[in-house]
Amino acid sequence: MLKIYLSGEIHTDWRERIIAGADGLDISFSAPVTDHAASDDCGVAILGDEADKYWHDHKGAMVNAIRTRKGIAEADIVVVRFGDKYKQWNAAFDAGYAAALGKSLIVLQPAEHDHALKEVNAAALAVAREPEQVVDILRYVLDGALPG
Amino acid sequence: MLKIYLSGEIHTDWRERIIAGADGLDISFSAPVTDHAASDDCGVAILGDEADKYWHDHKGAMVNAIRTRKGIAEADIVVVRFGDKYKQWNAAFDAGYAAALGKSLIVLQPAEHDHALKEVNAAALAVAREPEQVVDILRYVLDGALPG
Amino acid sequence: MLKIYLSGEIHTDWRERIIAGADGLDISFSAPVTDHAASDDCGVAILGDEADKYWHDHKGAMVNAIRTRKGIAEADIVVVRFGDKYKQWNAAFDAGYAAALGKSLIVLQPAEHDHALKEVNAAALAVAREPEQVVDILRYVLDGALPG
Amino acid sequence: MLKIYLSGEIHTDWRERIIAGADGLDISFSAPVTDHAASDDCGVAILGDEADKYWHDHKGAMVNAIRTRKGIAEADIVVVRFGDKYKQWNAAFDAGYAAALGKSLIVLQPAEHDHALKEVNAAALAVAREPEQVVDILRYVLDGALPG
Amino acid sequence: MLKIYLSGEIHTDWRERIIAGADGLDISFSAPVTDHAASDDCGVAILGDEADKYWHDHKGAMVNAIRTRKGIAEADIVVVRFGDKYKQWNAAFDAGYAAALGKSLIVLQPAEHDHALKEVNAAALAVAREPEQVVDILRYVLDGALPG
Amino acid sequence: MLKIYLSGEIHTDWRERIIAGADGLDISFSAPVTDHAASDDCGVAILGDEADKYWHDHKGAMVNAIRTRKGIAEADIVVVRFGDKYKQWNAAFDAGYAAALGKSLIVLQPAEHDHALKEVNAAALAVAREPEQVVDILRYVLDGALPG
Amino acid sequence: MLKIYLSGEIHTDWRERIIAGADGLDISFSAPVTDHAASDDCGVAILGDEADKYWHDHKGAMVNAIRTRKGIAEADIVVVRFGDKYKQWNAAFDAGYAAALGKSLIVLQPAEHDHALKEVNAAALAVAREPEQVVDILRYVLDGALPG
């Protein structure tokens, strides 16, 4: 079985497209919590309010790290998606974290980010433009079958 | 001796300020090549031109990775600086890479990036605003002396 | 599945409250032997009496270590509970052991111990006051669901 | 050369007695910052005040962890001293951390703590009562010479 | 269960002979994609054409590495087959990769390559001439039964 | 589930007594091939005769190492039995191998070997005299139940 | 200081050209024994003759492995040279070994081997054609200086 962690951008349906496309393949997917509000507030919602926004964020990021670390540590392949908006430093952080653990890294990004992502891409085994290409890679890795 | 790798933004004098401030301390610093043009072109300048800009960038990023990996692998502390401009995904990648190796991580960033960097900061042992605070940490870690 | 090791204080029902609260979640729990007398005497009860109380304790601690090491090594998350009484050095030892292995650490402790536990807390991804908060974290990590 | 990290109690002169006793041996010692006030306040003194005492402590503990982790990671032997007072959970945490890294552990403690420390002692290669015994071990390990 | 990765030569039926011979044993086999054309073209077929043959090959080799790395990393035993033709550097590369990970290595090769393979063989636990000998080893390792 | 590797002496029924005694416990046992003749001859029986007895032995020892390494690597606990006869260096070798991997080690030996085994015992978490004591340890580690 | 291991082909002066070109740089080089006859015969010359050529080779390969393993294990960068002749499986083995250890890999090879080496190249951070390009990379990695 292939274990895949889907890291990065949470505003489009790329995870759903990969998971749907991989239907029937022997793959288990994991991902961060993609509910933006829950992800931001989980720390204080569970462990108590913070007066200072910095610590509000910090408590949430720490709780989310429990999930993220397990997801990456158990994955065979980490797919990191960079989208059009926001800083997305957590995506790049996950890519670095996965690379240092020796995980197979697939970067999913639009071509206009090629230059800015060149160090991240240099650690990857594939750079894809569309979620369907990621599905094609997963199918090939499992079954040796090429698209078309 | 403390070994420090200074990762991230290359457009201001933050590295020089840390190195100058740490004068006299038992510290060895390393860093990426900070000459932007050399860093971008090193791959093709040494190994031959590429028609495709993607591979031009790729060859350079791979050569730079030789230096970056060694610098991070040998460091006790990795300082990652985020500035005002650009995507800076290589900085976040280095932070993730260092975190996965168990390096002590210090993030140097302006407060306006606190929310966007919350996952990176959650992996750090210190978040500083000014290079001089990094120097103060290094001095304290080595000698136990606080500023002022 | 999340694997959780529940380390520390054995005189209150905090483990039962976590396990009951997590009913229905995909979690497997492990813990030290919490029968105080059995835990103290297991070494000599199995391997033969010792004239010297030090070695009596030592033989037992070694046998218990077989269980503890396996529990921590296999855990995704180590929850360490500090209570009101006793030295509880074994709890802090387990926390350090888990931290060095890179386990996600949750500390469960009353606020009056905050200062004394600051180094332990600094290695944790969450510091909770009540067992139910630990359950909330586990549910969130698994399902992304916040309480309330 | 033997590298020794001296962890734990900071209110008596046990470190000085070991270092003085080991004079002339090929040993390098490291230790946490033992100035209690500096150790408690280093985080806020360098990185800025915190309104909340919990985060005041946290920032300091994180900065101190930079030094502690390096000291333990580079040590051949970690000596952990437990004294008569305080919770000393940081000492037990360091012992667990060192044990998980496979460091040779020496516990230095009064006999009245034998039972409470039995799990810590079970991970140690020696349990000493006096700093001079630690010196004798270090001399023997280096030179094969026994006392007297 | 024994997990076996079958690396190397893809032009004869040695994999089929091993798998058939091991029928009924508690073994799971994995292998690279052995369709030569698919293996050569998988990168560009999925991720887009390359004008330069070097990068055409490179993209394919990277995608294949996702499968190869997982196969070797999860294997108990890596069998590497060297045949009569071609450079077969990927086979020797896999052998070195497996050796560095501490995998049990079985080399399957004709005797005329003994001298050229002496460094590879020196890292192996068995050097076999025929696939059926590999089957005999696997049966013995699992069940203790010798052939004949 | 506890995974146990039973290393060492192959001339008495100690393995059978442990396995029978542990009936009903959630334990999986592995062991070397205990058929002395098969173990000695497996190399040449499968891979071809050797004129030189040294290489005859060598080929067999290498094949047996495939099984031994997997058994130890996957075990939670390695039990090493020393009997009355023979050099039994392979047993001591396995004990050292297991200790370096951080496995929980149980030594099973008659008291007359205490002095000769003191370095091996110093790496163990329990030293037992009878197979039934090993069973008692396994039951206690799994269920917390003491004998009697 | 950069530590470089120069693996592979021993019939041309590529090592000398790299070492001479790197004169004045802070680099330490290591390499296998490049005296072909000594390398082939070291085992029997030191440890005694073997009637069987296979074991003659084996003894030598094992002794050479002592040097090779140390050289690769201590290197920051492993340069592997493939020439025009011979099987050179030991070179590819070293490349795989280095890759699995996470070493920075530079492949030095003529273009006609590109296709046959595509899996090896996929693990490399640079593929050079001439020894002088390797020197240029080393100078750039150390000093940030590009050629010309």
Add this chain to the structure above:
Amino acid sequence: MLKIYLSGEIHTDWRERIIAGADGLDISFSAPVTDHAASDDCGVAILGDEADKYWHDHKGAMVNAIRTRKGIAEADIVVVRFGDKYKQWNAAFDAGYAAALGKSLIVLQPAEHDHALKEVNAAALAVAREPEQVVDILRYVLDGALPG
């Protein structure tokens, strides 16, 4: 520099012969304490008497382990000598410990032990009969020079 740990038999002058023979080579040697009485009694001499001979031995073996572990952990090569007398289980234990750490292992033993040591030898890169052969290996590994 080569770092060598000389383990095993302490009743003949084999260590002195190796060290003398290696005079002028860039080698650093370490070894256990070879004063038999000191080695047996170091635990109680430093840490206090034990009524029970088992614990007398245990305390000494633990203190000696501090030295042994450091010696093996830092060594490039572990030489293990088996002599004519005694059980020498500590030698075989060290061999297993070194093998599991991936150290280059040289076994020094008389031919009459070949069969009993076949598993130990199977983990070694060289099996020598005389200390001078070990010296020849060390010289060859360092300088590529063969004897005679």
